[in-house]
Amino acid sequence: MAAAVISVDGLSASYQKNTVLHDVNFQVREGTITAIVGPNGAGKSTLIKTMLGLHPKLTGNVRFWDDAFKTAKKKIGYVPQRGSVDWDFPTDALDVVTMGLYGKIGWFRIPSKKHKEKAMQALKKMGMEAYAHRQISQLSGGQQQRVFLARALAQDAELYFMDEPLAGVDASTEKAIMAILKELKSRGKTVLVVHHDLQTVPEYFDHVLFLNKKVYAHGETEKVFTKDNIATTYGGDMQWVGKGDQYVIQSTSH
Amino acid sequence: MLSNLLHTNTMWVMTSTMILGIAAGGIGCLAYWKKQNLMSDALSHAALPGVVVAFFIIQEKNLLLLVIGAAISALLGAFLIQWITNTSRITEDTAMGMILSVFYGGGVMLLAIANRSAGGNQSGLNSFIYGQAAAMVRSDVITMMVLASIVIFIIFIAFKEWKLFLFDASFAKGIGLSVRGMNVLYTTVLVTTIVIGIQAVGVILMAAMLIIPAVSARYWTHSFKMMIILSSVVGGISGAAGTWISSTGSGLPTGPFIVLVSATIFVLSLLFGKEKGIIIRFIQFKIQQRSSKEDYPLTAGKGGSQ
Numbered sequence: 155m156a157a158a159v160i161s162v163d164g165l166s167a168s169y170q171k172n173t174v175l176h177d178v179n180f181q182v183r184e185g186t187i188t189a190i191v192g193p194n195g196a197g198k199s200t201l202i203k204t205m206l207g208l209h210p211k212l213t214g215n216v217r218f219w220d221d222a223f224k225t226a227k228k229k230i231g232y233v234p235q236r237g238s239v240d241w242d243f244p245t246d247a248l249d250v251v252t253m254g255l256y257g258k259i260g261w262f263r264i265p266s267k268k269h270k271e272k273a274m275q276a277l278k279k280m281g282m283e284a285y286a287h288r289q290i291s292q293l294s295g296g297q298q299q300r301v302f303l304a305r306a307l308a309q310d311a312e313l314y315f316m317d318e319p320l321a322g323v324d325a326s327t328e329k330a331i332m333a334i335l336k337e338l339k340s341r342g343k344t345v346l347v348v349h350h351d352l353q354t355v356p357e358y359f360d361h362v363l364f365l366n367k368k369v370y371a372h373g374e375t376e377k378v379f380t381k382d383n384i385a386t387t388y389g390g391d392m393q394w395v396g397k398g399d400q401y402v403i404q405s406t407s408h
Numbered sequence: 409m410l411s412n413l414l415h416t417n418t419m420w421v422m423t424s425t426m427i428l429g430i431a432a433g434g435i436g437c438l439a440y441w442k443k444q445n446l447m448s449d450a451l452s453h454a455a456l457p458g459v460v461v462a463f464f465i466i467q468e469k470n471l472l473l474l475v476i477g478a479a480i481s482a483l484l485g486a487f488l489i490q491w492i493t494n495t496s497r498i499t500e501d502t503a504m505g506m507i508l509s510v511f512y513g514g515g516v517m518l519l520a521i522a523n524r525s526a527g528g529n530q531s532g533l534n535s536f537i538y539g540q541a542a543a544m545v546r547s548d549v550i551t552m553m554v555l556a557s558i559v560i561f562i563i564f565i566a567f568k569e570w571k572l573f574l575f576d577a578s579f580a581k582g583i584g585l586s587v588r589g590m591n592v593l594y595t596t597v598l599v600t601t602i603v604i605g606i607q608a609v610g611v612i613l614m615a616a617m618l619i620i621p622a623v624s625a626r627y628w629t630h631s632f633k634m635m636i637i638l639s640s641v642v643g644g645i646s647g648a649a650g651t652w653i654s655s656t657g658s659g660l661p662t663g664p665f666i667v668l669v670s671a672t673i674f675v676l677s678l679l680f681g682k683e684k685g686i687i688i689r690f691i692q693f694k695i696q697q698r699s700s701k702e703d704y705p706l707t708a709g710k711g712g713s714q
Contacts, residue, residue: 246631
């Protein structure tokens with residue numbers, strides 16, 4: 155059994171009066187791809203943000219390779235939700251990817267040609283080299299997502315957090331992103347992905363974490379991705395429509 | 409008219425408003441992308457009571473000390489805006505509107521009292537409202553130039569850091585940039601620029617020196633670096649030209665002329681700007697329309713309401 159890359163212990167967090175995470179406990183092993191699934195407002199993004207210190211935690215402890223986040227952050231890459239930034243910002247795709255290297259370049263230094271080349275390689279991996287000098291507002295949603303992924307690749311981290319990378323992207327971008335995730339896994343990297351599409355969970359992820367304010371189930375997809383776990387996590391009056399291998403969830407509540 | 413230019417004092421004052429314009433144009437870009445244009449207006453209005461209170465305490469017009477008073481009062485205003493926003497249901501723009509008018513009202517009232525006191529009406533404190541660059545003495549000019557140069561240096565040395573901080577602050581934090589530190593630095597340079605500018609431009613119009621160059625530059629470039637440079641150039645030209653025009657008549661306020669010069673540059677940018685300027689967009693639209701008519705001659709004639 156591989157070592158635990160992440161261990162989360164009794165983590166809770168809130169927004170003003172509402173507790174969004176309550177006593178969350180789990181561990182993630184090295185070289186796995188985990189989907190974090192749950193209904194809207196379940197605290198999926200908050201979980202990631204709290205683990206990365208972007209949102210204050212109320213209680214609990216998060217360790218990366220048995221270290222605090224501060225020590226480990228050089229080895230951690232983060233892909234925020236596409237909508238979290240203003241794409242009208244005056245910059246081009248290559249420049250955004252270069253931002254992934256800023257930690258390595260060092261503060262108050264200018265990126266060298268070598269760094270630009272490295273950023274270009276990351277863009278190439280995402281099939282975006284033709285758009286390197288395009289203003290980011292003129293990229294499609296899927297292309298913007300690829301740019302964010304390329305920026306994370308340029309970071310060359312050991313552990314990646316991705317917040318809904320497949321939300322609102324077309325089929326070819328989804329394929330490109332999943333190919334990169336598989337490649338990261340084959341290189342022994344660990345990836346946590348906030349995911350919204352239950353249908354593709356068994357195909358894409360080897361681990362799954364059911365979250366709705368607390369952890370309902372967590373483990374290997376084969377074992378825990380069951381009707382019961384989905385129903386309890388999503389709660390309410392849930393209709394289950396099974397079509398062969400497809401998982402379709404319809405909720406009449408919310 | 410031209411003889412004004414040769415006057416040494418006018419040259420000095422013009423140089424200092426030019427450097428102020430460069431600093432304000434640069435920091436204005438940062439404020440523009442931090443989506444805090446109104447904040448700069450609130451801060452400059454909030455600086456007024458500090459100027460008068462500092463004058464009451466020291467009883468003379470020393471720009472550096474007045475500027476420190478202005479900075480304290482502007483920062484107090486910024487703090488109150490944050491505090492109101494965080495602790496009540498009042499939104500940030502409402503809080504800014506309140507603080508802006510209350511501080512400005514208090515400042516004008518204190519100014520009236522100062523003007524009645526002995527020696528007060530000779531203090532030239534009135535120039536802090538509309539700006540009177542000609543009222544500056546040599547030591548004021550030097551204070552302003554030194555502080556503005558420090559601001560320009562801070563903006564230009566950390567291009568890459570500002571870009572990351574303004575584009576994606578949570579990613580910046582993730583890779584180890586201190587977002588809190590950047591916020592403190594940003595507020596410091598913003599407040600410094602505002603308070604050194606209020607004597608020349610006035611508290612009412614200072615915000616325009618930050619906002620107008622940035623939005624003008626936006627029409628010419630898609631690069632953050634170029635935008636800061638262009639914005640600084642627009643600010644510098646406006647500062648120098650506005651001061652020169654106001655020096656041609658006696659007692660003309662500087663602030664309004666600086667704003668009118670930069671507003672003229674803005675209108676030109678809006679019309680002729682390379683990126684999304686009105687005329688360029690019209691031409692591009694016509695070209696597209698023509699080529700689509702050539703490609704689909706049957707459908708194009710019916711309606712081109714794209």
